[in-house]
Amino acid sequence: MTPAWPRLLPAGLALVALIWGQDALSLAPNRLMPGAPLMARDVLPGWALLSLPLLLTGAAPWRGAPLAAAAALLVLLAALGMAAAGLLEGAAPAARATLGAAAWLALAALAALVFWPGPARVLAAALLALGLGALAWGGVLDGLSLAVEFHARREAVAAALLTHLWLSLAALGLALALASMLALAGLASARLGAFFDTLLGGVQVVPAIALFGLLVPVLAALLGAFPGLRAAGLGAIGATPALIGIALYLSLPLLRALRTGLTATDPAVLQAATALGMGRGRMLAWVRLPLGLPHFLGGLRVAAVQAVGLVTLGGLVGAGGLGALVFEGMAQFATDLILLGALPVVALALAVDAGLGAMERRA
Incomplete structure (x- = not known):
């Protein structure tokens, strides 16, 4: 060598x-x-x-x-x-x-x-x-x-990092729940699956800032019509529009990965499972999901990295996180403050990609 x-x-x-x-x-x-x-x-x-x-x-x-x-x-x-x-x-x-x-x-x-x-x-x-x-x-x-700059804002950076992690995990969980329901519905009907794919694909072409901006008045009207939602902790600005918008962006790669994994099973394996008396539920849990795991992890890896990056834009609607430091630094023309928010985002994205990439290779 x-x-x-x-x-x-x-x-x-x-x-x-x-x-x-x-x-x-x-x-x-x-x-x-x-x-x-x-x-x-x-x-x-x-x-x-x-x-x-x-x-x-x-x-x-x-x-x-x-x-x-x-x-x-x-x-x-x-x-x-x-x-x-x-x-x-x-x-x-x-x-x-x-x-x-x-x-x-x-x-x-x-x-x-x-x-x-x-x-x-x-x-x-x-x-x-x-x-x-x-x-x-x-x-x-x-x-x-x-x-x-870090020593002067140590507590603010730590709080922003924790908020960023929470928002990323919450958005990813919300998107995973939505994509799972749509993937299962699409598995039962190919036309319905194509409709969901087109719908979420249309969301991808909308800029994130525009989507967050559209969600603010929609949520304000919804909270005005149903005041109980506000009492439950939802708001027209803050974490609510950020989580909804980010989850919509993350749903497409998760949906495609789930659909690919669920339909990648060899038909002969499905026939053997049917011959053994497995119903749809058992076949999904014991055959389709385990065999489709590499595809699921690939989509999860893409979505998780996207979540870390997109949460940065949540600072524009008051969601907090590291993006708030970035935009505060831009407003003050303070380069060091911008870097205090941007560098941890890069480090988080690299760490998430490396960790899920290792899991994907093992699977």
Whole structure:
């Protein structure tokens, strides 16, 4: 097997060349004002720049490219954190040291390499998570403006994350219940199944913002006609329109996956089950559902990742979650606040995709 280092050595050198003469950090007077760009060669220590190609070259034959990239990413991030802390010494209390474009590009390239397909990917992701936790716990990253913003809004970020998870799970559960009923109805009537598919397909072409906007007056009229619904906790704004709208979007991939799984059973198997005296209910529970599990998990994987992303837009109708931080940051032109909401959404989506993908492969 050809070792990975001959292929990764040019990548490491290109990475250093990318950030050498570009802005790695910028020093701004406060969280809203743009900062003065600072070149990597002026702020990063030489050992950090030298270690990037060495790590990508020397560690790759040992455990593969993902592990080498995780180590290089942690070294680069630690160097950026220490450089930011040095820049803030003697500066005004409101001053912020933010990551520059070259730093973001280098970190993104290394992060993509961490998740390169292969057996070392899981180990590399675990190393990266542990390393990030160690750097944060040790205060190495405290000089970066993103860490400063996080410390100032720790409770708000934690609450938004929990709300985001709850909304994602609730929308996914609601969509799964709806798709299951429609799939079973479609199994009994092909024409009815085609109608449901067309109906949910029409929802997909409506932009999410437009759908949420349409649901607000519809729910307001419904709550006005039936005040008891308001007493039950439903509202025209907030979680209710977000959950309904997101569930409608998620229902189509779930419906198609369920329908494919339920109809993928070999007719000979169905004939054998019928010969054994199985009714429709037992055949569904003991034959169709187990044999269609890989198809179900594939649709669930797509819908779960979509749920994590679409809940972000729920902040537009007052549902809360990480999307509320993103839109608040946009309103204030505060990049760090936007990232505080966006980065956990990306991490959640990747984690959900990886977890359900592993279940799908096993099934």
